[in-house]
Amino acid sequence: MGLIDTITETLQASSSSTNRGDERGESKGAYWCHDCEExxxxxxxxxxxxxxxxxxxxxxxxxxxxxSTGCAC
Known part of the structure; x- marks a missing residue:
C-alpha cells in the first residue's frame, strides 16, 4: 500500500486550494496599474x-x- 499512499498524498498536495496559508485572510482580488504593470x-x-x-x-x-482559485493573477 506504500505506492498508493504516495500517489494519494501527491495528488492531494497538487490540488488547487483557495487557502494559500495567508494569515491575513482570503484575498478578493488585486489592484493593478496596467501602464506600469504594478x-x-x-x-x-x-x-x-x-x-x-x-x-x-x-x-x-x-x-x-x-x-475560484482565490488568486487575482
Missing part, C-alpha cells in the same frame, strides 16, 4: 479607496480573478 494584493491595501501606483501615482484598478 500589482498590489487587496490584503496589502488599507481603507476602501484604490491605492496610488507606487511608480506613476495614478489610481490603481481593482480586479477579481474569474476563477
Amino acid at each position: 500589482r498590489r494584493l487587496d490584503l496589502d491595501v488599507e481603507g476602501d479607496e484604490p491605492p496610488a501606483c507606487p511608480a506613476c501615482g495614478e489610481a490603481m484598478t481593482f480586479e477579481r480573478s474569474p476563477g
